[in-house]
Amino acid sequence: MERRKFIQSMFAATAVAAIVTPTTIFAEEAKKAAKKGPNDMTFDEAVKAITEGKELKDSDKIKLTVPEIAENGAVVPVKVNVDYPMTEKESVTAIHILNTANGNARCADVMLTPANEEAYFATRVKLSKTQEVVALVALSDGTFIKAGKSVKVTIGGCG
Amino acid sequence: MAEARKSMIKIKPKKYKVGDTVKVDFIVIHPMDTGMQKDKKTGKIKPAHYIDNITFSFDGKPFTTMKVWESVSTNPYFSVKYKITGKGKITVDYTDNQGEKNSKSKKVKPKG
Numbered sequence: 043m044e045r046r047k048f049i050q051s052m053f054a055a056t057a058v059a060a061i062v063t064p065t066t067i068f069a070e071e072a073k074k075a076a077k078k079g080p081n082d083m084t085f086d087e088a089v090k091a092i093t094e095g096k097e098l099k100d101s102d103k104i105k106l107t108v109p110e111i112a113e114n115g116a117v118v119p120v121k122v123n124v125d126y127p128m129t130e131k132e133s134v135t136a137i138h139i140l141n142t143a144n145g146n147a148r149c150a151d152v153m154l155t156p157a158n159e160e161a162y163f164a165t166r167v168k169l170s171k172t173q174e175v176v177a178l179v180a181l182s183d184g185t186f187i188k189a190g191k192s193v194k195v196t197i198g199g200c201g
Numbered sequence: 202m203a204e205a206r207k208s209m210i211k212i213k214p215k216k217y218k219v220g221d222t223v224k225v226d227f228i229v230i231h232p233m234d235t236g237m238q239k240d241k242k243t244g245k246i247k248p249a250h251y252i253d254n255i256t257f258s259f260d261g262k263p264f265t266t267m268k269v270w271e272s273v274s275t276n277p278y279f280s281v282k283y284k285i286t287g288k289g290k291i292t293v294d295y296t297d298n299q300g301e302k303n304s305k306s307k308k309v310k311p312k313g
Contacts (some may be wrong), residue, residue, distance in 0.1 A: 151268040164280035166277065168272050195202050
């Protein structure tokens with residue numbers, strides 16, 4: 043090979059390498075960032091998705107029962123009772139259970155009907171660390187109310 | 202492919218009359234993987250596998266529907282209330298994000 047061609051090819055190779063390396067690093071970082079859950083959502087995004095920008099009030103009509111301290115974050119019992127009539131005219135249409143610090147802020151959406159007679163829902167959720175559990179309740183007149191309680195988690199439950 | 206999952210419907214209290222409001226508990230044995238945990242044997246990340254839709258119905262009429270995400274615990278438990286209107290069957294249909302479809306039903310026999 044001629045000396046000139048050799049040097050030219052060397053330059054080309056280094057130039058390509060210089061371009062490629064930073065992009066590959068970025069790609070890896072992007073991969074790391076994307077290594078979260080499949081449907082991650084922050085708490086604010088979740089609230090926006092549910093209420094669609096409508097007014098959201100704190101209310102003492104919702105009785106949210108969660109343990110103050112959860113030893114095991116993988117199993118945290120959550121119970122919601124809403125003191126609101128369940129008739130054809132006015133009823134609780136949905137109870138949403140949200141968390142503030144998990145990857146995905148939404149735990150469960152429960153659509154209720156007057157056949158339920160009482161607005162009640164209980165389940166068990168996973169909490170990754172100490173955070174707040176929020177019950178967001180949709181009423182039939184289109185308004186939303188919420189209540190939240192913080193839970194201390196000693197061992198996280200999200201693997 | 203989907204093997205039949207173990208599940209259970211409980212009506213509390215056990216004795217009830219027409220017009221009573223009872224708790225309907227539904228428990229299913231399901232891993233509820235978040236898609237972030239590693240499999241301890243293979244060291245690979247387990248794909249997300251969780252129940253996403255649940256429908257409670259009485260004689261074919263749905264009375265409660267749920268959308269569920271991976272933040273719900275392994276072997277999940279769901280409880281709602283329901284007013285007994287007569288004899289019939291409570292059925293719970295549930296699907297998960299990997300396309301498994303299952304259902305479980307329990308007879309409702311009010312006394313008195």
